[in-house]
Amino acid sequence: LGLLPKTSPQTALLDIASYFNPADEVSGDYYDYFLLGQDKIGIVLADVSGHGASAALLMTLVKGILHANAQHFQSTERVLAELNVTLGQIIPKDMFVTMIFLVFDLQKRALRYSNAGHSPLLMYHSQSQKTQMVELRGPALSLSKLSVYREKEFPLNQGDLFLVYTDGITEAFNEQAQMFEEARLIQAVEDVVSEPAKKVIANVNSALRAFMGKARQADDVAMIAVKVL
Amino acid sequence: LGLLPKTSPQTALLDIASYFNPADEVSGDYYDYFLLGQDKIGIVLADVSGHGASAALLMTLVKGILHANAQHFQSTERVLAELNVTLGQIIPKDMFVTMIFLVFDLQKRALRYSNAGHSPLLMYHSQSQKTQMVELRGPALSLSKLSVYREKEFPLNQGDLFLVYTDGITEAFNEQAQMFEEARLIQAVEDVVSEPAKKVIANVNSALRAFMGKARQADDVAMIAVKVL
Numbered sequence: 001l002g003l004l005p006k007t008s009p010q011t012a013l014l015d016i017a018s019y020f021n022p023a024d025e026v027s028g029d030y031y032d033y034f035l036l037g038q039d040k041i042g043i044v045l046a047d048v049s050g051h052g053a054s055a056a057l058l059m060t061l062v063k064g065i066l067h068a069n070a071q072h073f074q075s076t077e078r079v080l081a082e083l084n085v086t087l088g089q090i091i092p093k094d095m096f097v098t099m100i101f102l103v104f105d106l107q108k109r110a111l112r113y114s115n116a117g118h119s120p121l122l123m124y125h126s127q128s129q130k131t132q133m134v135e136l137r138g139p140a141l142s143l144s145k146l147s148v149y150r151e152k153e154f155p156l157n158q159g160d161l162f163l164v165y166t167d168g169i170t171e172a173f174n175e176q177a178q179m180f181e182e183a184r185l186i187q188a189v190e191d192v193v194s195e196p197a198k199k200v201i202a203n204v205n206s207a208l209r210a211f212m213g214k215a216r217q218a219d220d221v222a223m224i225a226v227k228v229l
Numbered sequence: 230l231g232l233l234p235k236t237s238p239q240t241a242l243l244d245i246a247s248y249f250n251p252a253d254e255v256s257g258d259y260y261d262y263f264l265l266g267q268d269k270i271g272i273v274l275a276d277v278s279g280h281g282a283s284a285a286l287l288m289t290l291v292k293g294i295l296h297a298n299a300q301h302f303q304s305t306e307r308v309l310a311e312l313n314v315t316l317g318q319i320i321p322k323d324m325f326v327t328m329i330f331l332v333f334d335l336q337k338r339a340l341r342y343s344n345a346g347h348s349p350l351l352m353y354h355s356q357s358q359k360t361q362m363v364e365l366r367g368p369a370l371s372l373s374k375l376s377v378y379r380e381k382e383f384p385l386n387q388g389d390l391f392l393v394y395t396d397g398i399t400e401a402f403n404e405q406a407q408m409f410e411e412a413r414l415i416q417a418v419e420d421v422v423s424e425p426a427k428k429v430i431a432n433v434n435s436a437l438r439a440f441m442g443k444a445r446q447a448d449d450v451a452m453i454a455v456k457v458l
Contacts, residue, residue: 034318053282060286064293067315072301086296089263 008224009033009041013106013156015227016043017197019205022220029166029220030059034067039107042070043224045164046099047118061090062097062141076101076114077151080138084116084149087142097141100164104226109156114149116141119167122186124193126159126228131186131193160228161193161200168219172208175215180208197225237453238262238270242335242385244456245272246426248434251449258395258449259288263296268336271299272453274393275328276347290319291326291370305330305343306380309367313345313378316371326370329393333455338385343378345370348396351415353422355388355457360415360422389457390422390429397448401437404444409437426454 008016018031030046044066048058065086069079080101087097098117105112113121117140120133138149154160165185172180188207192199201223208221237245247260259275273295277287294315298308309330316326327346334341342350346369349362367378394414401409417436421428430452437450
């Protein structure tokens with residue numbers, strides 16, 4: 001029973017690429033794709049507390065609840081709200097999960113997005129040629145059953161690019177104890193933003209490696225890029 | 230993150246007791262209780278294919294999907310049908326899960342029950358003083374997305390007793406290679422059917438041990454007894 005998908009889904013509208021590099025003995029990152037009906041693709045990236053066998057179980061539990069909820073509810077905000085409540089009933093108080101959840105509606109050509117305490121969505125808007133971090137505050141999952149989540153919807157236009165990533169990237173340190181941070185991530189995306197998703201991922205990765213130098217990778221590195229064709 | 234509950238829920242209407250004894254190095258049994266709203270208790274007993282870490286992950290996945298579905302759907306048949314489809318989208322073709330799922334409606338004083346390839350529900354009906362195996366055929370989960378499940382509903386009357394169990398009990402062998410079978414299970418229940426749930430469990434267990442003698446326990450033994458007060 002594999003926890004992580006082996007391939008990215010292929011559609012005529014979206015070019016999707018991903019990268020996952022767990023740190024030694026630490027693996028709390030979960031990413032996944034799933035088809036919702038005939039014309040929607042869900043993409044999730046999450047970071048669960050703990051590591052090892054306990055993190056693997058928590059990830060699997062999150063996967064199960066998320067898949068079920070995503071089938072039942074259209075709204076990404078509702079999916080996270082239900083996941084938050086169900087998870088809170090099951091897992092210990094000291095465990096939590098950050099998650100970014102995206103649903104690409106291929107027919108409507110729209111993206112719905114919600115965020116539970118995870119790093120913001122990076123969005124490159126092709127018409128304005130601007131890159132932004134889409135902040136959408138919501139608490140990590142399972143902290144409180146009263147947590148409220150929000151949702152944003154964007155139209156999908158040719159050339160738009162979306163990147164989800166874990167803080168193993170933005171909070172990676174170099175040998176001088178500086179952090180990679182959002183600005184370098186944005187730059188690494190913008191440098192190759194007209195290239196395929198795979199190339200964008202590769203460029204972020206090489207910028208990160210160049211920055212880190214010989215510094216040790218302390219956390220998992222995971223990212224998914226989605227480009228509108 | 231514990232997979233199995235540490236205690237049984239307590240209510241004024243139901244006396245619930247459980248027993249779980251995994252065989253060496255094999256643990257594919259999953260049982261769980263959960264509150265559904267203010268006045269319903271879900272009880273599940275399942276047997277997943279495989280063992281070890283793989284079975285633990287599959288159990289956790291099942292737990293996640295089941296908890297989510299049980300919150301959303303009233304009908305036990307619908308909960309299993311949705312679980313079947315979602316599970317089939319995620320897990321490999323050679324994995325499957327048998328499951329018996331019960332919802333006790335404390336306000337309505339009724340039990341709803343569905344079965345996916347698991348051993349039938351044992352029901353002792355206090356008014357008629359009869360014990361029966363409630364057959365309710367439905368395929369194991371994840372075998373086919375076209376699988377259909379059924380549901381039965383029973384009123385809850387004082388003195389009624391329900392037992393769910395795994396085939397580690399009915400298919401346990403003694404030293405003469407005979408199986409314990411349903412008849413001995415029914416007898417062990419009937420002998421103490423006016424006693425508390427805990428005593429019923431204990432009596433089934435001692436009848437099983439006496440029957441097995443020195444034969445090795447080949448499979449997990451799990452059972453839950455629910456008595457109406």
